[in-house]
Amino acid sequence: MALDLISTLIGAFLGFLAGMIIVAIIVSIGIYILMSLAYMAIGKKARLKTPGLAWIPGVGPGLIAFQCSKMHWWPWLLIAGMLIPFVNFFCMIVFAVFNIIWSWKMFEKIGRPGWWAILMLIPIVGLILICVAAWSKK
Numbered sequence: 410m411a412l413d414l415i416s417t418l419i420g421a422f423l424g425f426l427a428g429m430i431i432v433a434i435i436v437s438i439g440i441y442i443l444m445s446l447a448y449m450a451i452g453k454k455a456r457l458k459t460p461g462l463a464w465i466p467g468v469g470p471g472l473i474a475f476q477c478s479k480m481h482w483w484p485w486l487l488i489a490g491m492l493i494p495f496v497n498f499f500c501m502i503v504f505a506v507f508n509i510i511w512s513w514k515m516f517e518k519i520g521r522p523g524w525w526a527i528l529m530l531i532p533i534v535g536l537i538l539i540c541v542a543a544w545s546k547k
Contacts, residue, residue, distance in 0.1 A: 441466070448473045450543035454519045471508060478514035516542060
């Protein structure tokens with residue numbers, strides 16, 4: 410009797426866990442599509458040659474912000490530095506700072522306040538600001 414109850418509880422827990430994983434995957438895909446569309450719209454507003462780069466998973470939004478900022482390419486070398494032990498933590502911090510600078514210049518290029526880049530550190534606020542910057546009429 411007790412063994413049946415334990416196996417039922419384990420089955421229920423595993424079912425709940427599988428459901429949560431499926432919901433997380435669906436939400437992640439939805440956010441990816443929304444952010445790719447938003448960064449592609451920002452790329453079009455900034456008159457970039459290749460706004461479709463926003464669809465590259467993981468680096469697309471960074472590429473759009475990088476192209477808008479028109480900074481040199483050398484900060485991308487920090488990615489290679491992230492593979493070196495004991496140096497990678499420093500490189501990640503420096504790359505995060507460059508990402509904020511690129512976002513600041515991207516916002517300024519499309520006519521938005523640059524300080525929005527700092528607010529993008531707050532996850533939900535960042536999502537809203539990118540959507541406002543992409544699809545507002547200003």
